[in-house]
Amino acid sequence: MAVVRKRPQLNLHLPLPETTDRRPRFPPPLPLPLPLPPNSSHSTATNHQEVDRLSDLEKLQVLGNGNSGTVYKVRQKRTLQTYALKVIHGDCDTTVRRQIFREMEILRRTDSPYVVRCHGIFEKPSGDIAMVLEYMDSGTLDNLLHTIGTFSESSLANISRQVLNGLNYLHSHKIVHRDIKPSNLLVNSKMEVKIADFGVSKIMCRTLDPCDSYVGTCAYMSPERFDPDTYGANYNGYAGDIWSLGLTLVELYVGHFPFSPPGQKPDWASLMCAICFGEPPSLQESSASVEFRDFIQCCLQKESSKRWTVLQLLSHPFVTQDR
Numbered sequence: 001m002a003v004v005r006k007r008p009q010l011n012l013h014l015p016l017p018e019t020t021d022r023r024p025r026f027p028p029p030l031p032l033p034l035p036l037p038p039n040s041s042h043s044t045a046t047n048h049q050e051v052d053r054l055s056d057l058e059k060l061q062v063l064g065n066g067n068s069g070t071v072y073k074v075r076q077k078r079t080l081q082t083y084a085l086k087v088i089h090g091d092c093d094t095t096v097r098r099q100i101f102r103e104m105e106i107l108r109r110t111d112s113p114y115v116v117r118c119h120g121i122f123e124k125p126s127g128d129i130a131m132v133l134e135y136m137d138s139g140t141l142d143n144l145l146h147t148i149g150t151f152s153e154s155s156l157a158n159i160s161r162q163v164l165n166g167l168n169y170l171h172s173h174k175i176v177h178r179d180i181k182p183s184n185l186l187v188n189s190k191m192e193v194k195i196a197d198f199g200v201s202k203i204m205c206r207t208l209d210p211c212d213s214y215v216g217t218c219a220y221m222s223p224e225r226f227d228p229d230t231y232g233a234n235y236n237g238y239a240g241d242i243w244s245l246g247l248t249l250v251e252l253y254v255g256h257f258p259f260s261p262p263g264q265k266p267d268w269a270s271l272m273c274a275i276c277f278g279e280p281p282s283l284q285e286s287s288a289s290v291e292f293r294d295f296i297q298c299c300l301q302k303e304s305s306k307r308w309t310v311l312q313l314l315s316h317p318f319v320t321q322d323r
């Protein structure tokens with residue numbers, strides 16, 4: 001996740017590890033807590049219940065492993081409240097570490113029903129970083145895709161509406177997520193969908209193991225992030241989140257990553273060629289409704305300035321119509 005401060009000076013033809021980013025290393029601190037967006041129904045940005053001690057948490061089970069660490073289901077002994085504890089391995093340099101803490105601190109102050117809450121951040125003596133997160137009892141959309149199967153249009157309309165509301169919150173606070181994908185969208189048994197993953201694992205993974213994490217990180221990236229000269233007129237980063245949302249929805253509908261055949265992972269040279277030189281994925285040949293096909297087309301415009309914004313998409317018939 002990234003906070004937009006000014007137009008990025010990206011002129012890369014290939015995405016490079018985070019260490020080559022030309023933004024200032026230690027930008028001035030942002031005013032925190034984040035100001036609330038207009039029409040917010042929430043009273044303050046910092047009124048979530050905080051977890052103030054790691055020792056107050058007991059581990060119940062492992063929920064999963066990501067590229068950079070392990071996520072546990074935990075319970076606070078004092079309140080019996082359940083949380084997810086994400087422990088990220090801490091072997092990274094000081095610069096990356098500061099960046100991670102800064103981004104996590106920003107997200108700890110987010111207050112939206114469409115963004116997973118962070119209830120505390122701790123640095124362990126080992127150097128590992130532990131984040132206490134809202135527990136989402138149905139896991140990720142990626143988990144659901146692989147256990148239950150593809151999603152109906154009505155579920156996808158519901159998911160789209162919630163993710164767009166989350167992106168609206170983030171974008172209105174000048175935060176670009178940069179890594180929207182099925183495994184970063186968490187679900188609970190009420191079918192509430194929340195945006196997760198503060199970009200932390202990506203930063204660390206790029207430092208530790210650029211090749212391995214690369215495809216995972218790049219797969220949902222928009223054409224202008226590979227080739228800003230061709231596709232990035234008025235590049236501001238926000239449109240990249242919309243592209244990633246479009247790809248995510250196609251994947252959840254057809255059951256596999258849209259740029260590769262079922263069961264195959266693209267190598268990243270072919271992925272980059274497909275994104276930059278190929279046609280964007282579409283549902284034109286499918287049995288999808290006209291509204292859904294059009295919605296996907298609005299998200300997956302290769303030219304970033306032609307892609308619809310969050311607010312435009314929130315008024316698209318695909319998400320406004322009852323299904």
Ligand SMILES: Nc1ncnc2c1ncn2[C@@H]1O[C@H](COP(=O)(O)OP(=O)(O)OP(=O)(O)O)[C@@H](O)[C@H]1O
Binds near residue numbers: 066067
């Ligand atoms: N807040 C949460 N509530 C419930 N389960 C969670 C939560 N956060 C993560 N998980 C589970 O833990 C697993 C690992 O999450 P993690 O964020 O470490 O990795 P990832 O997003 O799958 O991959 P990556 O390392 O690329 O970010 C997820 O697949 C999900 O099943």
